[in-house]
Amino acid sequence: MTLYRANPKHGVAWITGGSSGIGRALxxxxxxxxxxxxVTALDDDPIDTLVVETAQMPGSVTAFPCDVTDEPRMARTVAAIEKELGPIVLAIFNAGNYISTPGENLVVNDFRRTFEVNYFGIINGLVPVIERMRVRARGHVVLVGSVTSYFGWPTTAAYGGTKAAINILAESLKYDFDKMNVRIQVFNPGFIDTPLTEKNMLPMPGLMPVSRASRRMARGIKSGGFEVTFPRRTSWPLKLLGLLPRPLCRGVISLTTSWKARPLHYDRKPPIE
Structure with missing residues (x-):
């Protein structure tokens, strides 16, 4: 049996984190x-303008505001979407947050908040939507990861950790989702020109305009395999770099980012004994 792939004739596409960046373009x-x-984003995010921009298109955009970290509300959002628009056949978990985590200024809440949004923000929506897909015996799920999942980068201890966890989540769930006729894909984009990457302190080779990245994602949803990564001129060398022995990989990253020459910046006073 061919594994199900979403089709607009079958139902609704749900996108989290759709008010800006790649989510909005997609x-x-x-x-x-x-x-x-x-489209789901925070209550005060500007989804209304997106609704107007797409009014003359063959499909439609409807706003369902929600904080992805709110587990009960996410379940209610899934129910509201299906009640108003129809069955969700394609769920794209795109909501994400990046908080720089340099080793000299670690803050527990930075890690907690990053995992709440990037990882548990997926779980809070995935659980209720998968139950409905399981009953219907078909569905299509997309999890948005990152090339930072391939190995450790400076300042990405929190963000990269969530993206690595997302990849393991997708790999682990695929075994049973295949039996349920639910396709799961993980998208690991390189550097995309969005408000999120503006916070990045690292060099960003192959920075891709958001419109091109969105079109690449749309093609990947239509015909891509389990992992979709782009742009290939950036992502494939990084994937290969991740296969090297870790000391060598870290040496290459340290050299290319000039990280050893970077001075330490202490933004907080050390605790007093």
Missing amino acids: ARDLASQGYAVA
């Missing part, structure tokens, strides 16, 4: 393909 691209797109 919502537009899916609406242009004829999907009824449900």
